[in-house]
Amino acid sequence: MNKSIKNVLNELLVDTFNEILTIEQMALKSGRLNDLSATEIHTIEAIGMYIPRAMSEVANDLGITVGTLSTAINNLVKKGYVERKRDEKDRRVVKITLTKKGKLAYRVHEKFHSDMIKETIKGLSEEEEKVLAGALGKLNEFFKIKYNIKKR
Structure with missing residues (x-):
């Protein structure tokens, strides 16, 4: 591969990555989810829609510590997107789930990604x-x- 193609690919990858992050943040700030950061919406995405999950599972999926996740979850609980529940079988274990508002945020973000993919492959x-x-x-x-x- 010649040097100019490498340069073009590098520029495209860097620009695309940065633009996706910028567009995602702008979409959040201009829409119904204007109180969420991109990090928070990705935390909501990692929690998922239906199955209560342990903090350690979600932290592992996100590649962060449980302590870092706890801070994010505290903010999402205050904003009404997430709730904590003690495990029925083992009361020491805390599970996190999305509230109705959290599930709405999940679906809105999922649609954002779906629309982005549709536009990406349009005409291919x-x-x-x-x-x-x-x-x-x-x-x-x-x-x-x-x-x-x-x-x-």
Whole structure:
């Protein structure tokens, strides 16, 4: 691969990553979820819609400590997006779940991503979609291996 293609790919990757983060934050601030940060919406996403989860599970999925997650959960509880519940079988274990407001935030964020993907592949042939997915999959796998990131 020649140097100019490497430079173009580097610029595209960096710009795309930064733009996705910026657009996501702008979408949050301009919509119904204007009291959430991108980090908080990703915490909501990691908690999930239906099954109460232990703090350690969610922290592991996000690649953060339980202490860091506790701070985020405290804020999300205050804002009404998350609630804590003691496990019925083991009262020492605290599970976290989304409230109705949290589930709405989850669905709104999910739609944002769905719309982003639809726009990304609009106008691509099925073959081009496969090539794009394959290339992004290889890039994703590289980062997970290189930086020892656990798979979600």
